[in-house]
Amino acid sequence: MIGKRGRIGRTLQYVALLGYLIFLAFPLVWMLSTSFKPPRELVRLHPTLIPDAPTLSNYIQAFSEQELGRAALNSLQVSLASAVLTVLVAVPASYALARFKTRLGTVALGWVLVSQLFPFVLLIIPIFLVLREAGLANTHAGLVLIYVVWSLPFALWMLQGFVRNIPRELEEAASVDGANRAQVLRRVVFPLLAPGLVATALFAFISAWNEFFFALVLLKSPELATLPVTLARFVGIEGTARLGPLAAGSLLATVPSLLFFAFMQRRLSSGAITGAVKG
Numbered sequence: 001m002i003g004k005r006g007r008i009g010r011t012l013q014y015v016a017l018l019g020y021l022i023f024l025a026f027p028l029v030w031m032l033s034t035s036f037k038p039p040r041e042l043v044r045l046h047p048t049l050i051p052d053a054p055t056l057s058n059y060i061q062a063f064s065e066q067e068l069g070r071a072a073l074n075s076l077q078v079s080l081a082s083a084v085l086t087v088l089v090a091v092p093a094s095y096a097l098a099r100f101k102t103r104l105g106t107v108a109l110g111w112v113l114v115s116q117l118f119p120f121v122l123l124i125i126p127i128f129l130v131l132r133e134a135g136l137a138n139t140h141a142g143l144v145l146i147y148v149v150w151s152l153p154f155a156l157w158m159l160q161g162f163v164r165n166i167p168r169e170l171e172e173a174a175s176v177d178g179a180n181r182a183q184v185l186r187r188v189v190f191p192l193l194a195p196g197l198v199a200t201a202l203f204a205f206i207s208a209w210n211e212f213f214f215a216l217v218l219l220k221s222p223e224l225a226t227l228p229v230t231l232a233r234f235v236g237i238e239g240t241a242r243l244g245p246l247a248a249g250s251l252l253a254t255v256p257s258l259l260f261f262a263f264m265q266r267r268l269s270s271g272a273i274t275g276a277v278k279g
Contacts, residue, residue: 028254034247035059042243058244059252062234068249070223071230076256078140078226079208082147086155086204087197089148094159095189099168120213128217138220146218147208155200162196163189202261209257227253 029049034042036054041047062068127146128137136142166189174184190197212228219225231253234246 028251031247031251034243035251037244039244058248062245062249062252065245066230066233066249067222068227068230068252071225071227072253072256074140074224075209075227075253078144078147079205081140081144082151082208083201083205085144085148086151087201090152090155090159090200091193091197093152094156095163095185097156098160098163124214124217127214131218137218138224140219140224143215143218143226144208146214147204147211150214151204151207155204158203159193159196159200162193166192205260206257 033049033051035058036056037051038053038055038057041051041053131137131142131145134142136145170188170192171184174188179187210228211226212232215226215229216232219229231246231249234249235241
């Protein structure tokens with residue numbers, strides 16, 4: 001009887017998981033279908049999932065009318081730079097917050113949480129003025145700086161949790177064996193922190209890749225535009241979206257982030273195993 005109930009419960013779990021996967025995948029499947037539909041099928045009263053007359057014209061229009069290739073390269077450069085810098089800054093800061101208990105650290109951690117409550121609209125004007133005075137307005141370097149600062153609060157909060165889960169005894173044992181602080185961090189802490197580093201890099205990359213508002217305000221030159229800003233040009237002034245080219249461009253925009261996630265997910269698994277073995 002217990003075995004039968006267990007099988008029923010497991011079956012229900014699989015059904016729920018399958019339903020959730022379908023829920024997550026349906027927008028991507030519908031966007032794929034829309035990208036191959038000719039204009040007449042896009043205005044049907046009762047749309048179908050499978051196009052009756054598939055066409056590549058939407059992809060041709062997307063690349064011919066907007067420079068998606070250059071915009072994708074811009075987004076890739078900005079996102080990778082933001083992810084790397086966020087990790088480099090967050091690692092020592094999160095280690096200090098987790099290991100050194102001070103009032104300043106507690107206040108800093110509280111400010112990390114409070115800073116996430118500030119809306120974009122409230123910050124964009126002072127940010128733009130500061131970047132203009134520094135000569136970083138309308139540059140990718142200024143945009144990367146904004147993305148790093150904006151990603152750091154969540155990255156610090158997440159990474160310090162990973163650091164706290166690393167037993168202090170491992171660091172103390174390495175110190176007893178004669179390792180200095182740098183060697184302890186390199187040989188003990190960093191291998192065990194690998195899953196947290198991968199998760200932080202993923203968060204920073206995807207946040208920068210999908211961000212639209214700061215890129216729209218700070219970048220004025222068309223050749224510097226990122227992919228979300230370029231995709232917004234498929235929507236006219238009157239608010240009417242050109243669904244076919246927009247779906248084609250949006251589908252192409254999701255591919256790099258999916259590939260980056262798949263690549264980093266492997267590192268996440270291997271990093272966890274390596275850290276466990278070294279620990």
